[in-house]
Amino acid sequence: MQEIINRLDTSSWENYKHSLGEAMEVASDMGLSEQDIAQFAQKFGSFLASNVAPDIPENKALRELWEIASPEEQKTVASLMMKLAKNSK
Numbered sequence: 001m002q003e004i005i006n007r008l009d010t011s012s013w014e015n016y017k018h019s020l021g022e023a024m025e026v027a028s029d030m031g032l033s034e035q036d037i038a039q040f041a042q043k044f045g046s047f048l049a050s051n052v053a054p055d056i057p058e059n060k061a062l063r064e065l066w067e068i069a070s071p072e073e074q075k076t077v078a079s080l081m082m083k084l085a086k087n088s089k
Contacts, residue, residue, distance in 0.1 A: 004044065005052060013058045020085035041078040 004023060009015040027037050045066055054060035065077060 005048070010055045010059065013056060014088065016056065016059070017084050017088035020081065021088050024082060024085055038075070038079060038082060041082055042075055045074060045078050045081070 007019065007023065009019040024037055027040070028034075032040075045062075048059075049063050049066040054063050062077070062081075066074060069077060
């Protein structure tokens with residue numbers, strides 16, 4: 001997980017979404033299905049919420065949402081982040 005975190009550009013919200021989109025593209029090129037990527041995105045979100053201090057205001061908001069969300073709601077947040085990432089490519 002730390003390797004993925006190191007590759008994310010968190011200098012701005014736009015750069016963050018773009019780098020997430022690139023990571024999803026790499027995962028897809030490696031043969032992972034959309035469902036596999038979504039499951040990983042949920043695990044990654046939990047990892048980030050538990051282990052990484054938010055460095056931009058948008059990530060702080062995401063962390064707060066993640067922490068109060070049920071597992072089903074976390075799936076929704078992860079899915080929405082995937083959509084944002086895809087649209088920012």
